[in-house]
Amino acid sequence: MGDLNCVDTFNHIVGTLYDAVLYKEPNHFSNALKDFERTIESDSCHLFALDRIGRDIFTVNTHSEDVDQQIQGYYEHFRHMDPRLEKTLNHVGEAYRCTDFFSASFMNRNEFFQDYLVPMGRVFTAGGMISKTEDCSNVIVFNRYKGRKDFNLGELSAIRRLFPHLRRALHLAMQQEVTSLAHNTQAELLQQQSVGVIGLGKHQQVLFANPFARALLGSLRNLGWRGQALRDHSPLALMGRRAHQERKPQVIRVPSDKGVLVITAWASPRQETSHWLPSVSAASDQHLHTCLMVQLLRPGHRLTPALLQQLYGYTSAEARLAKELAQGTTVEDYANSFHVSVATVRTQLRQVLAKSGHARQQDLIAHLAALHTP
Structure with a gap:
């Protein structure tokens, strides 16, 4: 059994969690959970997130690959009947043992336990809902297989101690995509x-x-x-x-x-x-x-090349062409006025049409004319 009270061990585990988010390393996250499992003598860990309508966002498993198919079966057939999820909704941020909520007689007659957990040998579990927002719910479950005793209160306390760090690490992980949006x-x-x-x-x-x-x-x-x-x-x-x-x-x-x-x-x-x-x-x-x-x-807004660049992402040349076409200039007249070939103008026109979402020149002209409010 690992030392539940060793500060250095716990700090190493927490540091590895945050390193995983910083460097986007899945192995770091999984290894941190495995290190923690050793301190509480867990046989496997399942961490996953669901979006607002119950779709799966990600999952991290520390067990061997030979049970991946059984885990997939959980998402496809058994998650909707998992009675543990309903209990965790009322205790967000708290860790509990399965036996804190369900008696042995309940487990013996419940479809989820008998059709999923027991055949997999997962008799005792501990964990809960780490965090829940409008967009995402994060859940973690630690498992002990058949032949093992239930988690004790000291081990459950260690899981609860880890929860705030898991919540922060996962929050940072889920926010990184929003950060990349601002950069991109x-x-x-x-x-x-x-x-x-x-x-x-x-x-x-x-x-x-x-x-x-x-x-x-x-x-x-x-x-x-x-x-x-x-x-x-x-x-x-x-x-x-x-x-x-x-x-x-x-x-x-x-x-x-x-x-x-x-x-x-x-x-x-x-x-x-x-x-x-x-x-x-x-x-x-x-x-x-x-x-x-x-x-x-x-009212009174004027159709300008700068406005067209804002609206449609035109280049300066494309915006100038669009404005002239909206004012009745033909392709040939535009080519003569701005000293470019007709072929070049037609190439630019194709880009103007594509960026504005119109298939025909007359549709584009009608649309741009409507933008010119009197």
């Missing part, structure tokens, strides 16, 4: 007071929203804005999906008491993702998936 988005764009910016995850959860976006959309409930996520099948959610399906921006105009809101949905570039916390489902993708830009056009 142009800082000057986020700070502009004239443009609202909202970053969405794969499942319409809000990863970032600057103050201007919240001020503009906060009162327009019919758009589907709920502060923490977009409502399914709402106008904002649907335009985000179309942006990904068609791989080009989607634009809508919404009247408001302050003026006309022009909202553009951008699909983030496809990218390979790596998860230092092993994933058990696609719900673990917390990277920037969709970006919404919100521009307020007040």
Whole structure:
């Protein structure tokens, strides 16, 4: 048995947890849990997180690989009937033994214990819900296999001592994707007071929203804005999906008491993702998936190249071309006026159409003309 009261041992375990978050090393996290298991004589540990609707975000197992299939069976068939989860909801941040809640007679007749835990040899468990927020719940379970005694009060106390550090480490781990969003988005764009910016995850959860976006959309409930996520099948959610399906921006105009809101949905570039916390489902993708830009056009707002660059991400040349086309200039006249070839103008026009989400030049011109409010 490990020394439960050894300060150096406990500090090493805690330090390894934080190192895992800092360096994104899954082995560090697993090794820290294994070191802790030795102090409480646990046979295995299962740490996992669920999102707000019960989807699996990540899982860390310290057991051998030969039981991975049984763990997968837990997610697919048994998690919904696990009576321990319901108990932990009422005791967030506290660790308990399974026998603190369930008698031997209950375990002998309960489907979850008899069909899942007992066949795996996991008779005694200890743990609980480390933390719970609107977006995520973190749970950890330590197991003792058949033939072992239950966890004692000293070992349970050690688990409770570890909980605050697990909570902080996991909070930092889950926030790192939000931090990367801020680094990967142009800082000057986020700070502009004239443009609202909202970053969405794969499942319409809000990863970032600057103050201007919240001020503009906060009162327009019919758009589907709920502060923490977009409502399914709402106008904002649907335009985000179309942006990904068609791989080009989607634009809508919404009247408001302050003026006309022009909202553009951008699909983030496809990218390979790596998860230092092993994933058990696609719900673990917390990277920037969709970006919404919100521009307020007040009465008298003039259509300028700078505005077009803000709205659609045009280059200066593309913005100048779009403005001239909206004012009735033909491609040939534009080429002559600005001393470029017609072929170059048509290449730029294709980029202008793609970035604005329009397939035809006449649709683009009609849309840009509508932005020019009298």
